[in-house]
Amino acid sequence: xxxxxxxxxxxxxxxxxxxxxxxxxxxxxxxxxxxxxxxxxxxxxxxxxxxxxxxxxxxxxxxxxxxxxxxxxxxxxxxxxxxxxxxxxxxxxxxxxxxxxxxxxxxxxxxx
Amino acid sequence: xxxxxxxxxxxxxxxxxxxxxxxxxxxxxxxxxxxxxxxxxxxxxxxxxxxxxxxxxxxxxxxxxxxxxxxxxxxxxxxxxxxxxxxxxxxxxxxxxxxxxxxxxxxxxxxxxxx
Numbered sequence: 001x002x003x004x005x006x007x008x009x010x011x012x013x014x015x016x017x018x019x020x021x022x023x024x025x026x027x028x029x030x031x032x033x034x035x036x037x038x039x040x041x042x043x044x045x046x047x048x049x050x051x052x053x054x055x056x057x058x059x060x061x062x063x064x065x066x067x068x069x070x071x072x073x074x075x076x077x078x079x080x081x082x083x084x085x086x087x088x089x090x091x092x093x094x095x096x097x098x099x100x101x102x103x104x105x106x107x108x109x110x111x112x
Numbered sequence: 113x114x115x116x117x118x119x120x121x122x123x124x125x126x127x128x129x130x131x132x133x134x135x136x137x138x139x140x141x142x143x144x145x146x147x148x149x150x151x152x153x154x155x156x157x158x159x160x161x162x163x164x165x166x167x168x169x170x171x172x173x174x175x176x177x178x179x180x181x182x183x184x185x186x187x188x189x190x191x192x193x194x195x196x197x198x199x200x201x202x203x204x205x206x207x208x209x210x211x212x213x214x215x216x217x218x219x220x221x222x223x224x225x226x227x
Contacts, residue, residue: 004155031213040121042201042217043156050210058214090155094213099144099205101213103155 003027004104006091012110013081021076021107023091030096032074034058034066037088037106046089049074050096081111115139116204118218125225131189133221135202138183144207145178146215147187150199159200160187163207192225199223 004025013019023032031050035043045058047066055068063085065077078085088108092101118135125131137145146161162169162176162185169176175188189196199222203215 033213040219042116042118042219043215044217045214048214059216092155092213096212099146099161099207099212100158101148101156101215103157105153105155 002105004091004093004102006089006104006107008107009105010108012112014112015082017081017111019078019081019109021089021091021109023074023076023104025072025091025093025102027093027102029093029102030071031094032068033092033094033101034064034074034076035090035092035103036060037090043090046076078109078111081109083111085109086111115216116202116218118202118221120221121219122222123224125192125223127192127194127225127227129192129225131192131196131223131225132186133200133202133223134184134186135204135218136182136184137204137216139204139216140183141206142204142216144205144211145176145185146203147174147176148201148203148217150201150220156201189223192223194225194227197223197225 007022033048034046037043049055049068091104116137147159148156149159150156173190178185202218205215
């Protein structure tokens with residue numbers, strides 16, 4: 001089983017719909033992150049959480065929200081999806097004392 | 113604005129050749145510079161990283177060269193192999209406490225190594 005599991009792996013939705021991407025980890029890491037990957041732009045940080053009660057906005061948080069349900073679970077929500085949120089989304093984890101990210105396999109979201 | 117600029121966007125190399133990918137950064141507060149490797153359908157994975165107290169770091173066929181005054185760093189892949197074909201991302205961040213994990217990535221380079 002993967003250390004960092006993202007669901008769904010692929011999702012097609014329509015403009016205006018609410019969508020949730022989920023991430024769970026078995027690494028025992030305290031920190032979790034959501035990044036977005038777009039061609040030609042690399043990966044950009046959406047939100048990050050250093051522990052269950054500590055959630056912070058990243059570079060591109062507008063239009064997104066997150067929930068840290070437990071140390072091992074971190075979900076990303078799009079309250080009203082729009083086409084320019086079509087992208088590949090990655091969840092990542094790290095230990096608080098280390099600067100190494102472990103990424104999930106990604107969730108590809110298409111908003112029509 | 114793109115705080116970490118990566119080039120080239122794509123690179124084709126013959127087996128056995130040297131692959132070179134370059135990155136430049138703007139924020140002088142950055143002091144941790146990793147390279148991530150991503151295969152199709154997978155998430156990025158840490159390949160090698162450097163801190164500015166050294167100018168070069170080598171791990172097997174992979175070497176990072178770092179030029180602090182020029183605010184540039186590069187990845188060299190010696191004896192490139194078809195299995196190295198992947199997308200490579202440079203990144204940068206601060207190196208302590210709350211800076212950990214908050215990486216600023218370059219745009220990515222798609223490397224293709226022909227047999």
